[in-house]
Amino acid sequence: MAINVLNLRRLITPENLQPLAAPLLIIMILSMMVLPLPVFLLDVFFTFNIAVSVMVMLVAMYSRKPLDFSVFPTVLLVTTLLRLSLNVASTRVVLLEGHSGPDAAGKVIEAFGHFLVGGNTAVGIVVFIILTLINFVVITKGAGRIAEVSARFTLDAMPGKQMAIDADLNAGLIDEKTAKARRKEIANEADFYGAMDGASKFVRGDAVAGILILVINILGGLFVGVIQHQMEVGDAAHTYTLLTIGDGLVAQIPSLIISVAAGLVVSRVGDDEGDIGAQVISQIFANPQVMALTAGIIGVLGLIPGMPNFVFILLAAGFGYLAWRGYKKQEAGSKEAKPAAAKAAAAAAAAAQPQAEVQEASWNDVAPVDVLGLEVGYRLIPMVDKGQDGELLKRIRGLRKKFAQEVGFLAAPVHIRDNLELKPNAYRIALKGVEIGGGEAYPGQFLAINPGRVSGPLNGRETKDPAFGLPAFWIDGGTREQAHALGYTVVDASTVVATHLNHLILNHAAELLGRQETQALMDHIGKESPKLIEDLVPKQLPVSTVQRVLQNLLEEGVNIRDMRTIIEVLAEHAPRVQDPIELTARVREALGRAIIQSLFPGNAEVQVMALEPGLERILMQAMSAGSEGGAIEPGLADTLLRQTAQIAQRQEDIGLPPVLLVPAQLRTLLSRFLRRSVPSLKVISNAEVPESRIIRVTSVVGGAA
Template identity: 80%
Template sequence: MATNVLDLKQLFSPSNIRQLAAPILLLLVLAMMVLPLPAFLLDVFFTFNIAVSMMVLLVAMYTRKPLDFSVFPSVLLVTTLLRLSLNVASTRVVLLEGHTGADAAGKVIEAFGHFLVGGNMAVGIVVFIILTVINFVVITKGAGRIAEVGARFTLDAMPGKQMAIDADLNAGLIDEKEAKRRRAEVAQEADFYGAMDGASKFVRGDAIAGILILVINIVGGLIVGVGQHDMDFAHAAEQYTLLTIGDGLVAQLPSLIISVAAGLVVSRVGGEESGDIGGQFVSQLFSNPTVMVLTASILAVLGMIPGMPNLVFLLLAGLFGWAAWYIGQQAREVEAAAAEPATTVQEAQPQENLEASWADVAPVDVLGLEVGYRLIPMVDKSQDGELLKRIRGLRKKFAQDIGFLASPVHIRDNLELRPNAYRITLKGVEIGQGEAYPGQFLAINPGRVSGQLSGNVTKDPAFGLPAVWVDAGRREQAHGLGYTVVDASTVVATHLNHLILSHAADLLGRQETQALLDHIAKDSPKLVDDLVPKTLPLHVLQRVLQYLLEEGINIRDMRTIVETLAEHAPRTQDPVELASRVRVALGRAIVQQLFPGGAEIDVLALDPGLERLLGQAMASGGAESGALEPGLADTLLRETAAAAQRQEDLGLPAVMLVPNNLRWLMARFLRRAVPSLKVIAHAEVPESRTIRVVGVIGN
């Protein structure tokens, strides 16, 4: 029982009711064409039809842009079917019960057939024909033409709009999410106008059907009245014609309203900032006092002509003249309010009463350094803080060594930190923290000291080496024992430099990439223009450069990078594949960075059997997703870490040489477990260098 109650609650929940509304309405529309309806239900449905048409018209008027009412073509079809089904249902009632009196088909049809046209069938026929002509010839034809032209021009403009979106994306003006939204909006706009072009045919067909239904009902009513109910011809003609006219008018009026709504939607010009149609009418028609004055003058002149309705013309002239004066007065007040400075009362308002604005939204710093209050003298410009000079030097050296200009370091004090603490943030997220003591020195133990120092024991924040904070008087003693001694500002600067180098890929945003391209274009404009954005989007170039930076490769040789990308980009847009091609082109610089001079290259290698196993896993797609067999993965990590540690103990760089197809896999797999290990491919090693394998992994 409880389960049944729960099911009923779910069935009649608001979301389910909204989903069932359209199917139920369509079933009712189809049922009305088949099942006989009593006169009262006809009144209800005719009234509902008029209400729906008025709602559609009001929604169309308050719509700011056509896509805000994207369901309108479907609404047009449903309302047309509703009117036609009501025509069928009312025709059945009129022909069956028309002989009983004027209210045989309900009070709504009786009202439209008697009160609106005065019970005169000739007047009713003329009014019906006029409404049909207005709907069919003027409104529907115009709206259909606008929709047709709009669909054509929208389709023609789609390539240009898509190129504009891609250009904004490549320039970094918008992100991927906004570009996707704009592309969807362009496609939806074309679909909307195409659907409106077809939906306008519904209204035209509805108008033609209304005329045919009128003729058929009159002829059918005469046949039924005279042949079956023995009514005289004149009485039958009057009775059935008035009922038919009422039926036609009660259906034609909503049709006219829907047609006007369709015209308003497709003829809408302007975006969201333009406001609704009513606002546009007022702001664009009645906002110019000069136009109002001229209109009032013309009406006043016409009102003075003998034989004209002087009172009406002069009354409207006075009304337009007053409106011109009022609009001009409002405009002058707005200008005066904008020109005068803010009053002292406004300045004296408390801060909590001020409205929030976009100025309150502070952008997140790309690089930030927050310091406790005891470290403020180190970064205070008025006190000639030593740390400020070091940070400027770090940024300059970073640009020279890595190849692009990183964002400035924004320094601010933070009272929530401990007095001697500092915190380094990247895009608002903490990436490092430590403590520094101005006036003291940090004695770092490199591993070969000859004695111990007493002091504040800690660790070097940059590399985690054992260290001791000592007073200035014990600096020489620390030097004598083999410690590396640095001052407080150097500690912070070294830590900051280490983190900047470690996160170089994160510092290379789209803006920095574009600035780097602009810098290269000063010397090689043709090279850059042929690559971005003609051949390679900016975001793909950014990702390729980030892949290089993630593996500690500088991007100073941008000429080689751009030339390599220009050669391979027409065949692939995969950043991983492009980065691999660039690494091969930069192979000499990569090896030179790891093994300076012309000495032998001491590398670690994989066992041939392990190479085959990894190659098979990569070919099947499993290795790319990191789905290596757990036992194999653990053994590979453990043996590689041990071999890399042996190399570092010998004072040699830990480098693994692997086949080209495995380099990306091994680099990504081993990066976190063995961060000091560098993985290079056979194709990256110059032929002039000699390779010596000092260790085999998986043997």
């Protein structure tokens, strides 16, 4: 027996009972509809209902964003069901015991029927109707409308938000785990507003049910009191009406509180300034000029004869005090800022003074050129200032890490400095001291990028996405949700600069792979496969040749992550071949599966462009003549460039990568010849396509020549 009791104690724990709480609560609520309750339990449950409603409203006020209270639609259903069950239980007691006195249904109903309305049935009915109208017509209807519009806008904005997440993921600004969490949050937000739109109907139905229950209880009480208990009509009407009004008020007031909580949840905008109280104080009472003007207007009204002068003057004095406090805080802030500005000016003046004695030049004056540099105007300095926790610094570190993981080597760090010669919001990206890109960014604003299928324009500064040249608008934070709803991809200023930098780094990956990076890569591989590196470098190939092969691969968008395969192929062919171009072709054939996989993921058909047989023969003859393109007739070269560009554009329009399949002998020639005119074109050889992949030619280049 002791063992059984011990096992029972182990089973009955808070952790084991927690999943049973919700089912037990629902069963208890439903039981109140059919089982008679003692008067004392009615008082307990009515008090509990009031306490729950107040608690729900406080949780709604202190939630920073709607999803912090995502269970609210369910809570709304349960509290509504609890109120209706209490109405049924109290109606049973009122009709059965109402003839015995005003406390027949418990002290709570008696208090609401006598104290709140003074025992006056007419006042009680009016107050009940007014509370019901406030709840039903004003608060519930408004909250339901907000939830409906929010759900619609959230659903419309989902594609744009998903694209923004994908853009951040592709740029290396977030990892896959963070992207999944953001996608889940977007889906939960849409589900929440949709649920709130439906849950608001519970409260509206509860208000209608309250009115019907009031009428039914009054009529039922008259019938029971006069017919069954032989009461006078006036006494029965007074007694049962007061009990019914008390019952209605004790249910309607918690309903009103819950409706206010629903309105607070769905009307919440932003989640960066704390709870609702903090937002109200910071946005309404923080401006001393507003407080001073309000004090002046109220004070003038208080001087008008016949007005309640004392009340108006008192309030004017209160607002005046708040204005005085606000001005004092502003003055204190400006005094703290002046010494800092004075120190900065003194430092600048000291730096501007000529040196008393000019030092002799030395090698320390020869500064090496940064491999990668980012220069920013003075308004962008907070984005890259470590002391101000600049967001762009974190994103650049993430970019560099993602570049190493995807491309296969560690690029040089990005050196960031301010440049007062640039425009305040401008930035410039340099490679080995030469500008390769630039643009403008506006901290605190967002870039709404048109991906090609938006449903309307935006009010903002029209521009173009600096990375890809897409049409875009710089917008304020208040227009962000509207931009999402119209289908724009919205990103902040730090993401704009980081995405542009990432795009340029990927396009210039070959130039970032210098001799030092190549040697560091060889050393890294040598830690795992020392014999492989020793046999190749420098016994068979110098580091410069390995570097040139790797650069050839990077120039055509082939990553070098599979260094083991690359080194093995070079070691195999190095005794017979020393030409970097020929070695690159051998490496590409070995990496063919990975190259094709990056262009055509999965096992999909390899849908490519091909050369017309006659054009292919002409180009083969030019190659056999020992020329690398110089023997191509100029008119034919122009036709080849023009047709390739047109067909490549058609491939992209139908969602296919522009890939040209040619014989191995022509691949290097055509890749170099076409790269400048059609940057997005990838030229692959027949030898690079795995035998397991199916090739389908979608277009022919040179057919009309």
